[in-house]
Amino acid sequence: KQEVTQIPAALSVPEGENLVLNCSFTDSAIYNLQWFRQDPGKGLTSLLLIQSSQREQTSGRLNASLDKSSGRSTLYIAASQPGDSATYLCAVPGGDYKLSFGAGTTVTVRA
Amino acid sequence: ETGVTQSPTHLIKTRGQQVTLRCSSQSGHNTVSWYQQALGQGPQFIFQYYREEENGRGNFPPRFSGLQFPNYSSELNVNALELDDSALYLCASSFHRGPARDTQYFGPGTRLTVL
Numbered sequence: 001k002q003e004v005t006q007i008p009a010a011l012s013v014p015e016g017e018n019l020v021l022n023c024s025f026t027d028s029a030i031y032n033l034q035w036f037r038q039d040p041g042k043g044l045t046s047l048l049l050i051q052s053s054q055r056e057q058t059s060g061r062l063n064a065s066l067d068k069s070s071g072r073s074t075l076y077i078a079a080s081q082p083g084d085s086a087t088y089l090c091a092v093p094g095g096d097y098k099l100s101f102g103a104g105t106t107v108t109v110r111a
Numbered sequence: 112e113t114g115v116t117q118s119p120t121h122l123i124k125t126r127g128q129q130v131t132l133r134c135s136s137q138s139g140h141n142t143v144s145w146y147q148q149a150l151g152q153g154p155q156f157i158f159q160y161y162r163e164e165e166n167g168r169g170n171f172p173p174r175f176s177g178l179q180f181p182n183y184s185s186e187l188n189v190n191a192l193e194l195d196d197s198a199l200y201l202c203a204s205s206f207h208r209g210p211a212r213d214t215q216y217f218g219p220g221t222r223l224t225v226l
Contacts, residue, residue, distance in 0.1 A: 004153070034214065036217070041199070041222060042219055042220065043115075043117075043217045043220045044201065044203075049214050089153055091153075094156070095167070096167060097156070097159045097166055098159065098167060099144075099146075099154075099156065099203075099215060101155075102153050103151065103152050104153060
C-alpha cells in the first residue's frame with residue numbers, strides 16, 4: 001500500500017524567501033508524481049507532473065525534483081510571494097485507478 | 112475548453128438523509144474519479160468511472176454509489192448520511208483511466224456538512 005508523507009505540515013516565511021516542500025512515498029515503483037495547490041475550501045490545481053523517467057520539472061518559479069530510488073520529491077518555489085500562500089499536496093498513483101495523497105504542507109508567506 | 116465543474120458548491124444535510132453530488136468532466140475526458148477530503152487531510156479515493164462503468168473503488172461502504180452518463184458527467188450518491196461524511200467532495204477527470212497515464216484535473220469541490 002502506497003503511503004505518502006509531507007513534511008513539514010505547515011511553514012511560514014517572509015516574502016522573498018525560497019520555499020522547500022518535501023514529499024516522501026513508500027513504494028518507489030511509481031509512474032509519475034504530481035504536485036497540487038489548494039486554496040482554502042477550494043479544489044486542487046495541478047502545478048507540475050513529473051514522469052518517473054524525469055529527474056525534475058520546472059514551471060516559472062516552481063521546480064520539482066524526483067528521486068524514485070529514495071522515494072522522495074521536493075517542490076521548490078523561488079522568491080515567494082503572499083499569493084503563494086496555500087496548501088501544497090503531492091500525489092502518486094496508488095494503484096491502477098487512484099491517486100494517493102499526502103496530507104499537504106500549508107504555506108503562509110508574510111508580506 | 113471547459114474545466115471540471117461540480118454542483119452544488121455547498122450542502123447541509125442531517126444524519127440519515129441521502130445526498131447527490133454532480134460533476135461535469137472536462138471536455139474530451141471519459142474518466143471521472145471521486146475523492147473525499149476531510150478537514151486537514153489529503154483526498155481519499157472513493158471510486159472511478161470509465162465509460163459509464165465503475166472501474167475501481169476505494170475503502171468506502173456501499174452506501175457510497177455513483178453513476179456516469181453517456182456524456183461522461185457523473186453523480187456521487189451517499190445514503191444514510193453520517194456525521195463523518197462531512198467533507199469536501201472532489202471530482203477529477205482525465206482522458207485515460209488511471210492516474211498512472213494521465214494528469215488528473217480536479218473540480219472546485221462540493222462542501223457537505225452533515226448535522
